Amino acid sequence: MPLPQTEMPGRLQSYCAERGIRMTQQRRAILSVMETAKKHLDAAQLLRKAQRLDASVDRSTVYRTLQMLKRQGLVDELDLMHIHGEGHYYERKLNRDHIHMACLRCGKIMEFVSDVFDKLKRQVERDCNFQIVVSRLEIGGYCNACRAAK
Amino acid sequence: MPLPQTEMPGRLQSYCAERGIRMTQQRRAILSVMETAKKHLDAAQLLRKAQRLDASVDRSTVYRTLQMLKRQGLVDELDLMHIHGEGHYYERKLNRDHIHMACLRCGKIMEFVSDVFDKLKRQVERDCNFQIVVSRLEIGGYCNACRAAK
């Protein structure tokens, strides 16, 4: 039986509990949406989905919760090359960093894990005497299908 | 006598001329600021500096010119890990892509060129069948001085 590829739902809440972060009904709704999201969500989508679980959730609570999660290093903030406007997208941080590729034609988002990326980060830490906390590699271009269709 | 490390001022205007892009007094002011900028500028700073060269330059012209330069692949848009708010920073694209590192404590921005980065991009193109147009690697963390001071 294969291991699950992502962590089990509920882990974000466990992390918060471990770190002594107060848990409210609203935060539970927001974290639950983040846990189960199948794609990258922006703040407005996150708000809408969280309100389905708890209608009282307010826009500012979403932003405040996102700030908390970023500070805790539990979520990453992405631009996805601004393919759809100027907003940001959020995803829970998993064990291994990955690269995001956005197709400039069809808008598809792809992810890629690479040892070379890990190696590059180690090189930066060593050669620049820089302690990495968070990193983001985003690439815009054309996916296989769109490249052929052009 | 060492070669200059960046291209000579005026090159952005030459590129535009080569590509048949209409040159106005306002665009000349904006391009000139970008050419000679010593650090990464956001749209507001770019506007202020351009207005010193041509007081008539309007905010919307700055944004419209930036869009044109991005489309032409002549400038890159950066977040610098949102160290100072949600805006974007712009820099003219030089021959070789580089990584941006932002110190989360002192706000210093550092740049780094790496063969490993080039190799990673080639790997993405090959392994993902993805044709890269633009890429952006930004890293947040602690610079050498701030790491010691913490």
Place this chain on the structure above:
DNA sequence: TTAAGTGCAAATATTTTGCTGTCAC
């Protein structure tokens, strides 16, 4: 009990757009 969190409304910040007039080619 009480510090932290929340909703609400308003403010702020950033970027875009419609329109009319101007200018580069």
Place this chain on the structure above:
DNA sequence: GTGACAGCAAAATATTTGCACTTAA
């Protein structure tokens, strides 16, 4: 001359904040 570009003002978008009330621990 004319189509691309400009300024201006207003709208659209995205995020933050002040304040009084609520709630988790």
